Amino acid sequence: SQQGEEDPQALSIQEGENATMNCSYKTSINNLQWYRQNSGRGLVHLILIRSNEREKHSGRLRVTLDTSKKSSSLLITASRAADTASYFCATARAGGTSYGKLTFGQGTILTVHP
Amino acid sequence: EAGVAQSPRYKIIEKRQSVAFWCNPISGHATLYWYQQILGQGPKLLIQFQNNGVVDDSQLPKDRFSAERLKGVDSTLKIQPAKLEDSAVYLCASSRVGQGAPLGNIQYFGAGTRLSVL
Numbered sequence: 001s002q003q004g005e006e007d008p009q010a011l012s013i014q015e016g017e018n019a020t021m022n023c024s025y026k027t028s029i030n031n032l033q034w035y036r037q038n039s040g041r042g043l044v045h046l047i048l049i050r051s052n053e054r055e056k057h058s059g060r061l062r063v064t065l066d067t068s069k070k071s072s073s074l075l076i077t078a079s080r081a082a083d084t085a086s087y088f089c090a091t092a093r094a095g096g097t098s099y100g101k102l103t104f105g106q107g108t109i110l111t112v113h114p
Numbered sequence: 115e116a117g118v119a120q121s122p123r124y125k126i127i128e129k130r131q132s133v134a135f136w137c138n139p140i141s142g143h144a145t146l147y148w149y150q151q152i153l154g155q156g157p158k159l160l161i162q163f164q165n166n167g168v169v170d171d172s173q174l175p176k177d178r179f180s181a182e183r184l185k186g187v188d189s190t191l192k193i194q195p196a197k198l199e200d201s202a203v204y205l206c207a208s209s210r211v212g213q214g215a216p217l218g219n220i221q222y223f224g225a226g227t228r229l230s231v232l
Contacts (some may be wrong), residue, residue, distance in 0.1 A: 033220065042118070042205055042223030043157070088156050092219055100145055100209055100219035101170055104156035 006089060006105040014113050019076040021108040023089030024036070024069075030092045032065055033102065034074050037086045046074075046087075051094065079112045118142065118224035126230045130201050132194035135227045139187070139208030145169075147221065148181055149205040157205055163189065164211075196231045203228050212232050 005024045013019055023032070031050045035043040049056045049065045049072070056063045062075040076083055086109050090102040119138040125131050139146050144165050149157035160179065161169040165186040174181070178197070183189040193200055207221040 035223075040225075040228075042225045043207075043221075044223070045220045050219060085201075090156075100211075101159060101162060102219065102221060103159070106154075106156050 006087075006108050008107040008108060009106070010111070012111045012113065013079060015079060016082055017079055017112075019079050019083070019110055019112070021074045021110070022088050023072045023074070023105055024074075025089075025091045025105075027091075028071065028094040029067070030094045032063075032072050033086045033090045033092070034063060034072075035090060035104075036090065037107070037111075039085075043088065064068075076110075079110075081112050081114045084110060084112045115130055118206055118208055118222055120204075120224035120227055122227055123225065124228050124230075126232065127196055129198055130191065130195040133196055133229060134193075135191045135204050135229075137189045137191070137206030137224060139189070139206070140222055141202065142210070142213045143208035143222070144186070145188050145209045145219075146210050147187070147207040151203045151205055151226070153202070156229075160191070185204075193229075196229075198231050201229055201231045 007022050017063045029047055029051050033048045036046055037043045047061055047063050049059045049063050060077045065072045086107045088104050088107045090104045121136050148160045150160050151157045161181045163183040166183045168223045172199045179193055181191045203226040204224045205223055207223045209219050209221045
């Protein structure tokens with residue numbers, strides 16, 4: 001079953017604008033990760049935020065986590081045409097026996113127009 | 115370091131035929147995952163290996179799907195017989211030992227095998 005629900009399902013912006021994607025999840029987590037998938041390719045890890053962290057930055061990426069609302073957001077600043085891809089959030093459930101297992105959301109399709 | 119290798123990249127078969135996919139993880143990665151990704155959806159975990167032991171296969175349709183990871187390195191995923199609804203991209207990923215590893219459970223993905231069942 002899919003743990004994460006992402007919105008919007010699709011996002012279309014112009015180069016230079018910021019893109020914000022949201023992810024909600026259902027169970028307690030150890031960490032939450034964001035991945036990017038270019039068309040016809042595998043997923044690439046972008047950033048990991050642990051359950052005791054509230055915000056994390058990596059280059060043009062900013063991730064926030066609100067464990068009380070069970071939600072996260074990914075902000076891409078000053079977007080480029082090369083950022084065009086699908087973006088997935090993935091959660092690592094707290095505790096349990098599925099060591100390292102991630103549950104992925106449905107994804108947000110981002111299109112950045114030159 | 116070399117990435118996760120998968121083959122073939124594409125496969126077209128007729129329903130009721132069998133098919134096999136191969137994955138070679140990143141050297142030293144103890145954990146290997148097989149995912150099924152249907153068009154427009156996120157990856158769904160089919161099976162997870164820790165070295166050559168199965169950790170989680172709760173979503174693997176065991177009547178038709180099988181997977182093995184001999185010697186704790188390469189892995190194969192087999193479908194026999196295939197159904198139309200098996201059309202999807204099959205992704206292999208690997209990671210260092212789960213919780214407690216320096217980078218947690220970041221997963222590294224191969225390019226996938228796109229399966230079309232006609």
